[in-house]
Amino acid sequence: xxxKTQTNLQTDQEYWNLRARKSKRARWRxxxxxxxFLILASIPVLLPYFWLFTISFSARTGGVESFVLWRACAIxxxxxxxxxxxxMFIPSRRHRxxxxxxxxxxxxxxxxxxxxxxxxxxxxxxxxxxxxxxxLKGMSGAGxxxxxxxxxxxxxxxxxxxxxxxxxxxxxTLAGYYISRFSFPGRSTFxxxxxxxxxxxxxxxxxxxxxxxxxxxxxxxxxGVVLVVVTLELPFSIFLMxxxxxxxxxxxxxxxxxxGASRRQAFxxxxxxxxxxxxxxxxxxxxxxxxxxxxxxxTLLFEKSNWMMSLYLFWVSEDIMGVDYGIVAAxxxxxxxxxxxxxxxxxxxxxxxxxxxxxx
Amino acid sequence: xxxxxLRNVSKVWDNVVALEPTNLSVADxxxxxxxxxSGCGKSTTLFILAGIYAPSKGEVLFDDQVVNDVEPRDxxxxxxxxxxxxxxxxxxxxxxxxxxxxxxxEKEEAMRLVEESAKLVHIxxxxxxxxxxxxxGQQQRVALARALVKEPQLLLLDEPLSNLDATLRMSMRSxxxxxxxxxxxxxxxxxxxxxxxxxxxxxxxxxxxxxxxQIGSPKDLYENPSSLFVASFxxxxxxxxxxxxxxxxxxxxxxxxxxxxxxxxxxLTLGIRPENIKITKDIQGIKSRVGLVEPMGRETLxxxxxxxxxxxxxxxxxxxxxxxxxxxFCQFEKxxxxxxxxxxxxxxxxxxxxxxx
Ligand SMILES: Nc1ncnc2c1ncn2[C@@H]1O[C@H](COP(=O)(O)OP(=O)(O)OP(=O)(O)O)[C@@H](O)[C@H]1O
Ligand SMILES: [Mg+2]
Numbered sequence: 001x002x003x004k005t006q007t008n009l010q011t012d013q014e015y016w017n018l019r020a021r022k023s024k025r026a027r028w029r030x031x032x033x034x035x036x037f038l039i040l041a042s043i044p045v046l047l048p049y050f051w052l053f054t055i056s057f058s059a060r061t062g063g064v065e066s067f068v069l070w071r072a073c074a075i076x077x078x079x080x081x082x083x084x085x086x087x088m089f090i091p092s093r094r095h096r097x098x099x100x101x102x103x104x105x106x107x108x109x110x111x112x113x114x115x116x117x118x119x120x121x122x123x124x125x126x127x128x129x130x131x132x133x134x135x136l137k138g139m140s141g142a143g144x145x146x147x148x149x150x151x152x153x154x155x156x157x158x159x160x161x162x163x164x165x166x167x168x169x170x171x172x173t174l175a176g177y178y179i180s181r182f183s184f185p186g187r188s189t190f191x192x193x194x195x196x197x198x199x200x201x202x203x204x205x206x207x208x209x210x211x212x213x214x215x216x217x218x219x220x221x222x223x224g225v226v227l228v229v230v231t232l233e234l235p236f237s238i239f240l241m242x243x244x245x246x247x248x249x250x251x252x253x254x255x256x257x258x259x260g261a262s263r264r265q266a267f268x269x270x271x272x273x274x275x276x277x278x279x280x281x282x283x284x285x286x287x288x289x290x291x292x293x294x295x296x297x298x299t300l301l302f303e304k305s306n307w308m309m310s311l312y313l314f315w316v317s318e319d320i321m322g323v324d325y326g327i328v329a330a331x332x333x334x335x336x337x338x339x340x341x342x343x344x345x346x347x348x349x350x351x352x353x354x355x356x357x358x359x360x
Numbered sequence: 361x362x363x364x365x366l367r368n369v370s371k372v373w374d375n376v377v378a379l380e381p382t383n384l385s386v387a388d389x390x391x392x393x394x395x396x397x398s399g400c401g402k403s404t405t406l407f408i409l410a411g412i413y414a415p416s417k418g419e420v421l422f423d424d425q426v427v428n429d430v431e432p433r434d435x436x437x438x439x440x441x442x443x444x445x446x447x448x449x450x451x452x453x454x455x456x457x458x459x460x461x462x463x464x465x466e467k468e469e470a471m472r473l474v475e476e477s478a479k480l481v482h483i484x485x486x487x488x489x490x491x492x493x494x495x496x497g498q499q500q501r502v503a504l505a506r507a508l509v510k511e512p513q514l515l516l517l518d519e520p521l522s523n524l525d526a527t528l529r530m531s532m533r534s535x536x537x538x539x540x541x542x543x544x545x546x547x548x549x550x551x552x553x554x555x556x557x558x559x560x561x562x563x564x565x566x567x568x569x570x571x572x573x574q575i576g577s578p579k580d581l582y583e584n585p586s587s588l589f590v591a592s593f594x595x596x597x598x599x600x601x602x603x604x605x606x607x608x609x610x611x612x613x614x615x616x617x618x619x620x621x622x623x624x625x626x627x628l629t630l631g632i633r634p635e636n637i638k639i640t641k642d643i644q645g646i647k648s649r650v651g652l653v654e655p656m657g658r659e660t661l662x663x664x665x666x667x668x669x670x671x672x673x674x675x676x677x678x679x680x681x682x683x684x685x686x687x688x689f690c691q692f693e694k695x696x697x698x699x700x701x702x703x704x705x706x707x708x709x710x711x712x713x714x715x716x717x
Contacts, residue, residue, distance in 0.1 A: 251445035254412045259506070260433040260462030273449040 028088070035084045049336070050076075056333045057119045059326030071114045079107040123326035126150050126316075127334070147319070148304045150331070153312035158338075160222055160297075160308060161290030167230045168237050168286040169279060175234075176241025177267065181253075191242075197235040205232075206299050213300055220302050228296050233289060237282050244278035245271070280349040288339045309335045362422050362513040362546050363388045364409065369418030371404050378404040380571045381418065389544040391537070393551055393561035397593070401570040402550040403442060406516050409548065410437050422514070433462065435514070438507030438545075442518040444499045446491035452478075452502050453487040459510040477505040480539065481532075496523035501532070508539070515540070515547040521556060533560055554594050558582075566590045583696075588705040591631050591698060597661055600637075602630045602669045603702055609714075611699075616646060616667035620699075621712040627702035628711075634661065636696040637673035639682060645691035646716055650682050664690060692716070 051069060058068040086099040130149040179187065209228055210219070218224030248271050256266035272279075294310040301307065307315070313335055317328045343350070364386040371379040379401045386392050394402045407413040408420060411432035419426050427435060438459075446455050453474055460470040478484045481501040491499055500523050507515060520536070521529045537560050540547050551557050557564045558578040566573045566581060566589070574586045585591035591599050604613035606624040611617060613630060638645075639662065648666035655661075656674075660681060664671045673690060675681065682688055692713060699711040 249443060249445065251441045251443045252447060254407075254410075254432075255439065255441055255445035256447070256458070258410050258412065258432045258435075258437055258439045259459040260510070262431075262433065265462075270447055273447075 032088050035087055039080060039084055052329050052332050052336075055325060056123050056329035057121070058115070059123060059324070059329065060120075068115045068118050072111065075107055075110045075114065079103055123324075123330035124334070126327060126331060147315070148307055148312070150312060150334070152305065153307045153309050156222065156306060157291055157308040157310070160226060160293070161287045164226050164229055164233075164290040165283050165286035167226065168233050169283045171230070171234060172237035172241045172282060173272075173275075173279060175238045176243075177245050177271070179238065180242045180245035191239070194235040194239045198239070202232050203295060206295065209296070210299055219300060220306060222301070222306060225293070225296050225300050228300065229290060229293055233286060237286065240282060241275070241278065244275040248274045277349050280346060284342055284346050284350060288342060291339050363424070364514060364546060364548075365421040365424070366405075366408075367419045367421065369408060369415045369420060371401070371408060371413060372416045377570050379408070379415075382572055384565065384572065384575070386546060386548065389546055391540050391547045391549070391560060391562045392565060393549045393557035393563070394565045394567060395551060395554060395557040395593070396567035396573075397552060400567045402552075402567060403518055404570075405567075406439070406518055406548065406550055409514070410439050410516055411435050436510070436512050437514045437516060438510060438512035439516040440500070440503045440507045440518060440520045442522075442550075444491075444496075444503040446499055446502055446506075448491055451488055451490055452483065452494070455491065455502060456487075456506045456509050459506060463510060473509050474505075477509040480508065481505045481535070497525065497528055500524065504536075508543075511543070512545060515545045517547065517549045519551055520549070521551075522553075529556075536560065554596065558594075566593060568593070584707075585631075585698065586707050588629060588631070588700045591700070591707075595633060597634050597672055597674065599698075600630075600632050600634065600671050602632075602671075604628055604630065604668075610717075613668035617717045618668070618713060619715045619717060621714050622710070624699075624708070624711060628708065629700040629702045631698040631700060632671075632692055633696060634672045634674035635659075636693040637664075637671060638691045638693070639664075639673055639675060639679075639688050640691065641688060643689060645689040648688055648690050650684055650686045650688060653682070653684055664688075666690065 050072075054069050054072055082103055083100060086096055086103070090096045090099055127150060179191065213219045213224050213228070216224075218227065252274075253266050253271055256270040257263065261269060292310065293308070294314075297308050297310055298314070301311070313328075313331050316331050364384075366382055366384040368381045368383060369379065370377070370381040382405070394405060396402055404413065408415050411420075411427070411430065415428065420428055422430075422435065446452075447458065450458070456474045456477060457470050460473060465473065474487075475484065478487055481504050483498060483501050483505060486494055486498060486502070491502065494502065500520055504517075504520055507517075517536075521532055524532055533556060536549075549557070549560060561578065563575060564578055564581050565575050568589045574581060574590045576584075581590055581594050585594065588601070592601060602613050604611050604617075604627070606612070606620065606626060606628045608623045609620050611620055611624075611628055611630065618630070646666045646668060648664040648671070650662055651665050651670075652663040653660060654663075658677050660675050660677070662673045662675060662682065664673055671690065694713045697713040699708045700706065701708050
């Protein structure tokens with residue numbers, strides 16, 4: 001009797017052990033596939049940026065020294081794969097961190113040793129040299145016209161992106177709140193048209209907008225471009241903002257109103273704090289959109305003093321392409337940096353966009 | 361502190377009638393419970409009083425003044441929402457202090473009042489937390505503290521105890537009640553829990569489908585329900601209802617019949633509360649057999665199969681007890697038998713039980 005239960009117990013034990021091992025193995029397999037996939041998928045995305053970055057610090061006038069790129073790749077790729085392996089094979093978190101640290105140190109030393117001597121800041125001289133094109137091609141080559149300094153384009157872009165995102169944020173917050181909270185005739189039609197408007201590619205509107213701007217007299221002014229870009233961006237922002245307001249409960253607002261707040265006070269003190277994250281996300285996306293804007297900047301602005309970063313990049317590459325890849329790459333890095341930093345800092349809020357939700 | 365009156369107030373959403381034309385008056389300092397099943401328009405009534413909804417028709421009066429056009433914030437009302445409606449981005453202290461900000465209370469005074477009302481509902485140790493870090497019951501008490509802190513003239517409570525555990529609910533019931541009596545705030549409590557309404561309120565307003573069915577003291581509603589709805593909604597275990605057809609002085613119920621005090625024609629429903637049924641071995645009354653036996657602590661609930669239909673009888677512990685399958689007889693307390701017109705669902709008040717055949 002006892003013997004029988006004993007064996008039963010044993011087989012039970014074995015059975016559960018087997019199960020546990022099996023599921024452990026399955027989990028391990030899944031994780032390794034995931035990590036492998038992530039590494040492979042991110043390489044084509046990251047490589048161009050990596051290329052841009054390396055070139056901007058290593059290229060010299062007259063040619064690209066691609067061996068720097070290859071050496072960097074030869075060091076970094078194995079480092080990344082070893083990192084992936086560490087993630088998979090080392091179970092303890094502390095050991096993993098130690099291993100990462102070791103990998104990073106080794107890779108850094110290898111980088112400094114192999115390509116350190118070839119790195120320089122020459123290509124970034126456009127930052128302190130007001131007329132880089134003139135210097136490169138000589139007075140005559142530049143066509144007499146002054147090529148603007150990069151900082152003038154930078155400030156234009158910054159002001160444009162800021163003003164544009166503030167306007168988008170302000171209008172879409174108020175409009176989103178109104179649509180979310182009040183019923184008015186044609187509300188659902190309005191909502192639908194917001195989405196439809198967003199579906200048209202802005203490109204199709206270039207010519208009519210050009211003509212309208214021309215007639216109104218806003219052609220070649222930053223104000224004009226701000227208006228155009230804001231208009232195109234608003235429908236979707238309003239729609240998103242409405243979604244955020246929808247998720248704030250009525251009761252909270254009503255409670256504030258009974259507690260003695262006016263409608264406006266309730267909005268500012270109770271409702272707005274709930275959609276803070278959403279507002280930040282929309283503001284940042286609008287800023288980045290403005291920072292990247294090219295189509296309308298290109299078509300509606302002519303005066304060089306009105307150039308923005310996107311135009312600056314375009315003309316730099318147009319004017320000195322074939323002469324100096326390094327400078328073009330450096331301008332590119334300088335151009336990407338602000339939106340990259342913004343993304344990194346506010347990632348958390350941008351991800352929220354999914355939560356704020358798109359509700360009818 | 362305020363006398364409340366509704367005159368022909370109704371509320372209609374596009375095509376849903378949430379509240380039929382309603383008349384109601386609540387005396388100064390009275391504690392009234394609005395009792396009814398889910399969706400009967402309790403919250404709607406409350407929100408009309410608070411000024412959150414404008415009535416579709418009719419007038420709302422505070423102290424004989426029409427306040428239809430007075431903003432909610434000028435009505436000096438404390439309200440606890442069904443969903444608590446705490447401000448998620450503020451800590452508890454700021455939540456409770458929020459109403460005082462608009463009253464321009466001095467900071468120190470405000471802090472004192474916050475502490476005081478937090479103590480009242482036993483949440484003083486949570487003052488620095490965010491609402492999301494509290495349990496449902498604690499949040500409910502915060503909402504109560506916030507409603508009380510501004511010393512409102514009218515306190516509106518929308519199911520303020522629904523999320524508390526049984527013990528806490530009981531102590532909160534008596535606390536709210538004593539608090540109300542001490543502060544003498546006119547209070548309207550919305551609930552679907554009859555026990556809550558019966559134990560706390562001076563008067564109960566029983567609602568169903570947007571209509572007030574009956575207004576009265578708890579005792580009144582229990583003993584003299586004016587309709588089938590009130591009779592069946594109030595009382596646990598619920599009242600026994602037996603449908604039958606009356607002809608002359610006889611009411612035929614199922615296979616049996618009973619004698620009424622005077623003639624009646626048409627369908628009638630007999631209502632008798634479980635505790636008004638007596639079980640004996642004497643051969644007198646309705647022949648029945650004991651079905652299920654459910655001990656309920658100090659009482660026992662018997663399900664009886666009788667010739668007039670299934671009945672539930674509540675027998676106190678001290679009385680003789682019976683076993684399943686036993687043949688017994690049951691008798692009704694004659695004056696507690698209620699007769700309702702099955703069609704109109706209204707009480708037929710002049711009918712009495714004379715004898716059981
Ligand atoms: N904003 C609205 N639009 C349309 N119908 C509504 C609205 N608010 C409430 N109703 C309807 O009015 C009726 C009464 O609702 P109310 O909220 O007063 O019910 P209640 O008695 O408080 O129920 P519960 O106990 O579930 O809270 C319901 O049938 C509801 O569907
Ligand atoms: Mg309700």
